[in-house]
Amino acid sequence: MTNKPAILKNKLFLYLTEFFAGMSVMAVELGASRLLAPYFSSSQIVWTIIIGTIMIAMALGNIYGGRSADRHPSPGRLYGRILVAAVWIAAIPVVGKYIVLAISAVLIFAVNTNFLIWAAFAACMVIFVFPLFLLGTVTPSLAKYSVDSLDDSGRTVGNLGAFNTVGSIIGTFVPTFISIPAVGTSVTFLLFAGILLALALVYFISSRSGAVKSSVAGALFLVCCLTGSGNSFAFWEPDLTYEGESIYNYLQVKEDERHVILSTNVLFGVQSVLMKQEGLTGMYYDYAMAAPLMTTQAAPADCRMLILGMGTGTYATQCNRYFGEMDIQGVEIDEKITQLARTYFELPESVQVTTYDGRAYLNAITDTYDVIMVDAYQDITIPFQMSSVEFFSLVKEHLTEGGVMVVNMNMRGGGEGNINQYLADTIASVFDSVYTVDVGGTTNRELFAMDHGDALDRLDGHRASLADESLSAMMERVQNGLTAYEGGDYIMTDDKAPVELLGMRVIDELIRDEVAYYKDIYERQGISGVLESLN
Secondary structure: OOOOOHHHHOOHHHHHHHHHHHHHHHHHHHHHHHHHHHHHOOOHHHHHHHHHHHHHHHHHHHHHHHHHHHHOOOHHHHHHHHHHHHHHHHHHHHHHHHHHHHHHHHHHHHOOOOHHHHHHHHHHHHHOHHHHHHHHOHHHHHHHHHOOOOOOHHHHHHHHHHHHHHHHHHHHHHHHHHHHHHHOHHHHHHHHHHHHHHHHHHHHHHHOOOHHHHHHHHHHHHHHHHHHOOOOOOOOOOOOOEEEEOOOOEEEEEEOOOEEEEEOOOOOOOOEEEEOOOOOOOOHHHHHOOHHHHOOOOOHHHOEEEEEOOOOOHHHHHHHHHHOOOEEEEEOOOHHHHHHHHHHOOOOOOOEEEOOOHHHHHHHOOOOEEEEEEOOOEOOEOOHHHOOHHHHHHHHHOEEEEEEEEEEEOOOOOOOOOHHHHHHHHHHOOOOEEEEEEOOOOOOEEEEEEOOOOHHHHHHHHHHOOOOHHHHHHHHHHHHHOEEOOOOOOOOOOOOOOHHHHHHHHHHHHHHHHHHHHHHHHHHHHHHHHHHHHO
């Protein structure tokens, strides 16, 4: 290169370009998971799609970048691509969620199986492949511009790789532990887009070129900052009490006259609820309240309870309201949810909540409990380490002799070999007695497991002595709906627990059931008929 700009005569700027490009790629990858999670979950399947599409983009970018550098050895072309990538990434907070929903709306009528896989893949291809393809051109291009002779080529390429790797490491930790919890996903995209933009602008200003493209890119970036930094994931919800993000979750709190509700996913259901006036929730928590009545304790209030997956404490609050003050401890991996529980859901300070993974917590303690509630299966995301024989054996070790484990299984359906059959068979291989009951009007199923044989008699006896008529009627409903479960051969272990694929089958079935009405209208009247039915 004969006319090398002054800023490139020292290789430090090229190394910094490699560093910030590597950082931005990882930040966008992590941002992609947070952008998609509220709509498609954060399961291993979604992560696989994100990583796979990004690897495709980077591979194509490497090929194109190397060929482009050989044909047109001008650094201005590379920094022009970085400029475009910066603007595209900055636009993701502005239009990304609309693209996700538009793709979902189209595919929900076009595919019958693996909807979430196809929708997540299409969203990744449309939103993330192009800017990461452009960033994929950085390394081969910089190698072309950095190597002065074959004598130092190995050292130069090695330095570039090192700067890229260190940048990638920082780009992995900063979004997860700093920027996303502190300022959210949208600002995180804007932050790293701004870094790329600044990098390109420094080059163009120092080389006294690209004034028009730099000005246009700067103006577009400013527009994205003004319109994309405060946008809501659930933009159709006008009156949210709280919306934010933690290390683990998208979080949404909304209220009406009767309830305060926590959701961690804008498309899939309710995770926790507080009844503003005393009363049953109408959800699975009511059914799970049978567990203290099944133990060998003389009274429900005497039970010592552990809740794995505390959420905002709905189960603890309801048990205390109806049975009196109980000794209740909770485990919740997301500390932000616990903070929301104290702020919006009236969780008393007397209920101790430990910020920890549920299984790791059981491994760390020696205490035993009369009731252990497993409520860690969130949306379509089931942690495999809390679904295996080894996990349920660990739960059993922490139950008293007359204790009961109650598990909320939230995806009923899926035919033979469905996720709930796997869970129930796995639990039945550990406990002597297992009973299930379907929660009316939902896809939830409650499972009760114990090693004593008189749980149903105890439920019947305690139910007759309940002072609250509504609770007594609910317990009668539970009692009448309980079915003894005979275990089968669908066993999950730590080594083999395909919870993502099993859950996906149920989601396909649920989606088909939900949209069958609109698909019928679409087939008969087209899109105009669907739009009319929605109005």
